[in-house]
Amino acid sequence: MHMPATQSSSEIAYNGSMKILVIEDDREAADYLQKAFAEAGHTAHVAGDGETGFALADAGDYDVMVIDRMMPRRDGLSVIAGLRSRGNTTPVLILSALGEVDDRVTGLRAGGDDYLTKPYAFSELLARVEVLNRRASSREAETVYRVGDLELDRLSHSVRRASREITLQPREFRLLEYLMRHAGQVVTRTMLLENVWDYHFDPQTNVIDVHVSRLRGKIEKGFDKPILHTVRGAGYMLKSG
Amino acid sequence: MALSLPAIMKTTAARLSALYLLLFALCAVLLVFYMTSLSARMLTAQTQDTINDEVLGLARAYQRGGLPVLVRVVEARSRQPGANLYLIADTNGQILTGNVQSLEPGVIETEGWTKEPFSYRRFGEGELERQRSPVSDQQSGENEVQAQGEKGHNAIALVLRLPNQMIMLVGRDLGEPERFRAVIRRALMLALGMMGLGGLLIWFFVGRAALKRIDSVSEASRRIMGGDLSGRLPVTGAGDEFDRLSENLNSMLARIATLNEGLKQVSDNIAHDLKTPLTRLRNRAEATLSGKHRTTDYRQALEGTIIESDQLIKTFNAILMISRLEAGYSSESTSRVDLAAAVRDVVELYEPVAEEAGVTLESSVEGSFAVDGNRELIGQALSNIVDNAIKYSTDSTGKPGVRVTLERVGGEIRLTVSDNGQGIPDDADRARVTERFVRLEKSRSQPGSGLGLSLAKAIMTFHNGRLDLLPANPGLSVVMSFPGREEH
Numbered sequence: 001m002h003m004p005a006t007q008s009s010s011e012i013a014y015n016g017s018m019k020i021l022v023i024e025d026d027r028e029a030a031d032y033l034q035k036a037f038a039e040a041g042h043t044a045h046v047a048g049d050g051e052t053g054f055a056l057a058d059a060g061d062y063d064v065m066v067i068d069r070m071m072p073r074r075d076g077l078s079v080i081a082g083l084r085s086r087g088n089t090t091p092v093l094i095l096s097a098l099g100e101v102d103d104r105v106t107g108l109r110a111g112g113d114d115y116l117t118k119p120y121a122f123s124e125l126l127a128r129v130e131v132l133n134r135r136a137s138s139r140e141a142e143t144v145y146r147v148g149d150l151e152l153d154r155l156s157h158s159v160r161r162a163s164r165e166i167t168l169q170p171r172e173f174r175l176l177e178y179l180m181r182h183a184g185q186v187v188t189r190t191m192l193l194e195n196v197w198d199y200h201f202d203p204q205t206n207v208i209d210v211h212v213s214r215l216r217g218k219i220e221k222g223f224d225k226p227i228l229h230t231v232r233g234a235g236y237m238l239k240s241g
Numbered sequence: 242m243a244l245s246l247p248a249i250m251k252t253t254a255a256r257l258s259a260l261y262l263l264l265f266a267l268c269a270v271l272l273v274f275y276m277t278s279l280s281a282r283m284l285t286a287q288t289q290d291t292i293n294d295e296v297l298g299l300a301r302a303y304q305r306g307g308l309p310v311l312v313r314v315v316e317a318r319s320r321q322p323g324a325n326l327y328l329i330a331d332t333n334g335q336i337l338t339g340n341v342q343s344l345e346p347g348v349i350e351t352e353g354w355t356k357e358p359f360s361y362r363r364f365g366e367g368e369l370e371r372q373r374s375p376v377s378d379q380q381s382g383e384n385e386v387q388a389q390g391e392k393g394h395n396a397i398a399l400v401l402r403l404p405n406q407m408i409m410l411v412g413r414d415l416g417e418p419e420r421f422r423a424v425i426r427r428a429l430m431l432a433l434g435m436m437g438l439g440g441l442l443i444w445f446f447v448g449r450a451a452l453k454r455i456d457s458v459s460e461a462s463r464r465i466m467g468g469d470l471s472g473r474l475p476v477t478g479a480g481d482e483f484d485r486l487s488e489n490l491n492s493m494l495a496r497i498a499t500l501n502e503g504l505k506q507v508s509d510n511i512a513h514d515l516k517t518p519l520t521r522l523r524n525r526a527e528a529t530l531s532g533k534h535r536t537t538d539y540r541q542a543l544e545g546t547i548i549e550s551d552q553l554i555k556t557f558n559a560i561l562m563i564s565r566l567e568a569g570y571s572s573e574s575t576s577r578v579d580l581a582a583a584v585r586d587v588v589e590l591y592e593p594v595a596e597e598a599g600v601t602l603e604s605s606v607e608g609s610f611a612v613d614g615n616r617e618l619i620g621q622a623l624s625n626i627v628d629n630a631i632k633y634s635t636d637s638t639g640k641p642g643v644r645v646t647l648e649r650v651g652g653e654i655r656l657t658v659s660d661n662g663q664g665i666p667d668d669a670d671r672a673r674v675t676e677r678f679v680r681l682e683k684s685r686s687q688p689g690s691g692l693g694l695s696l697a698k699a700i701m702t703f704h705n706g707r708l709d710l711l712p713a714n715p716g717l718s719v720v721m722s723f724p725g726r727e728e729h
Binding site for chain 2: 102119171200201205206211
């Protein structure tokens with residue numbers, strides 16, 4: 001199921017290969033993650049408990065860390081807090097079997113950057129890890145996003161494609177803004193719901209798909225080239241060509 | 242309730258009674274000792290005063306006429322009934338006159354007050370005693386004095402040396418203080434006896450009553466432990482501590498029964514409703530393995546498996562979330578949530594879906610409606626309800642439409658989602674539809690797990706609110722009633 005995501009993500013030049021640290025006590029899950037990350041073109045190191053993980057994270061130079069919350073010897077939140085207090089700013093994705101809203105809040109407050117509840121689809125994890133990649137997350141400061149002939153001005157809230165003005169609703173603008181900030185990366189439906197609508201539950205119907213297809217209609221209608229692609233089984237990706 | 246003595250002593254009431262009895266007895270003994278010693282000292286002082294007066298009189302007699310007058314006076318006084326003790330002896334200790342027949346040795350050797358009471362014997366002892374107090378002899382307290390009298394009385398005395406070196410002793414019998422002390426002792430014994438009796442009575446009437454209540458409570462709890470969770474502890478209506486305890490325990494039991502019921506329901510649900518998709522999953526895998534297939538078939542089967550597993554996980558999460566919310570121990574925090582904003586968000590989220598389904602989704606929300614709650618949960622409940630409304634408004638006879646309104650009714654804030662579909666005409670069905678996994682016949686064709694409304698209801702319960710389903714003619718109104726937020 002992660003195959004399409006693999007193909008598309010490996011095409012992104014600036015994203016390239018990541019060095020990922022996985023701190024997870026479940027041996028089987030960790031091995032699976034290591035293999036799956038390798039297939040996606042990334043290098044993953046595995047630590048089986050919190051102490052080892054902390055030592056590795058402190059010594060190594062990782063792009064992203066995936067940390068399980070409940071582990072022997074040292075729990076995930078304590079590892080993150082320890083790393084943050086030592087000035088380590090590597091983005092962290094917390095994996096957890098706990099899934100209530102407050103668990104997410106405590107996780108993020110402890111210094112995590114994203115939170116994923118088990119069980120999860122690897123495509124979802126991969127998409128989130130790629131978005132977290134610190135070498136890719138430098139677009140926050142840019143005021144104008146450009147993908148191919150599509151241009152979004154964050155200050156004037158205007159969108160143009162090939163110099164043609166496109167009128168978007170406020171929510172559509174935020175949706176496009178998020179997609180463009182992560183252009184070339186797979187963005188899943190739950191990521192969109194979280195980041196554009198600030199909701200973390202699973203909607204029963206494909207509400208996000210309908211929003212995206214509406215947006216697609218506005219930015220693709222009348223143009224030859226598609227720019228907003230559906231990545232089967234994973235989500236969406238904004239990409240020129 | 243026949244209890245053996247050791248069993249009785251194990252009860253708190255009996256122990257407390259015994260402890261109080263002991264403490265009171267100790268206090269009484271201390272008090273009596275203090276009082277007797279105080280009064281004894283007072284009586285001794287009085288005795289000494291009497292002796293001093295006597296000595297003063299005798300000294301005057303001596304001054305008047307020397308030894309012969311003194312001896313005469315002493316003899317005269319000795320003969321009076323209840324007289325003090327008098328003794329005049331020469332330097333060798335030879336008794337010259339007085340009413341003392343014998344003394345403890347060494348008493349007259351040292352001048353001044355005798356240090357300790359000493360025993361002595363008078364002339365013509367027995368008869369005198371009986372003459373003096375014929376009535377009091379019969380009283381039990383006197384026995385002691387009598388017994389003492391047989392081995393001699395106790396007295397204190399002042400020993401003086403006359404100018405001619407002879408020794409004079411003036412003393413007074415201690416019978417009076419002794420008797421007094423005996424009376425006190427008797428009073429003490431009586432008081433102790435009464436106290437013991439009182440303690441027993443108190444234990445019997447108060448302690449045993451309490452014991453009985455406790456026994457009935459433990460009896461009831463044994464019955465409940467035996468599996469009868471519907472049993473309750475007795476409440477007498479007296480409104481005392483026992484009633485309060487029973488009431489609290491009863492509400493605890495009610496809570497436990499509810500939780501237990503919920504748990505049972507969850508396990509039943511899991512058994513019934515997760516078995517079907519799991520079997521389907523297994524059969525698909527089996528069918529794919531048997532026989533020859535092309536790679537794309539395997540791929541398709543695996544993708545189907547993943548979709549089905551995801552659905553299972555979703556269902557599972559929903560069940561867990563419902564029971565967590567219903568159990569009330571969810572750690573979800575609450576804060577100020579504007580329902581108007583929640584409505585705008587969810588309507589905006591569902592608007593494209595509604596449009597695609599040909600349903601008009603409209604909301605009329607003005608101002609802000611603040612409640613204490615969890616934005617995420619409220620959003621989820623509302624989106625489940627709106628989702629349903631859009632699905633079921635499509636069978637409307639006219640133009641399908643869903644309306645979301647928000648209003649203040651009394652102390653409540655009501656968020657109503659109405660559709661103009663077929664609704665649920667049957668009252669029983671309407672009541673049933675919020676139960677877990679309940680899907681009405683008509684809705685079986687629609688996708689869904691049968692948990693959406695259950696979750697919404699659990700979320701409303703978590704917010705101390707209600708979820709009501711009302712006929713909208715045509716269609717259905719789902720009303721989320723929130724308690725209004727108290728402005729602090």
